[in-house]
Amino acid sequence: MKIFHIKRKIKYQKYYSSAMGMLNSRVTYIKKYFLGIPFKTIHTQRVTYYGEVKKSDDCNLFI
Numbered sequence: 001m002k003i004f005h006i007k008r009k010i011k012y013q014k015y016y017s018s019a020m021g022m023l024n025s026r027v028t029y030i031k032k033y034f035l036g037i038p039f040k041t042i043h044t045q046r047v048t049y050y051g052e053v054k055k056s057d058d059c060n061l062f063i
Contacts, residue, residue, distance in 0.1 A: 005033050006042070013046070023049060 013027050030043040045053055 003035060007031055007033060007038075020049065025049070 007030075009029050009031070011027050011029065012024055014022060014024055016022055025046045025048065027044060027046045029041060031038045032040045032042055043055075045055055047053055
């Protein structure tokens, strides 16, 4: 068994855009695991409606 390993997991999230309403997007989480327990999220990204890939930090919906 490895002490450290990295996994990629894809989830679907709903979010609201004022221009387009409710949308579903595919969000990819890349996490670092220590002895099978997740302890750090390295990167999150999501696929937009138009097929672009964006970092989730850049997508702030609270204005």
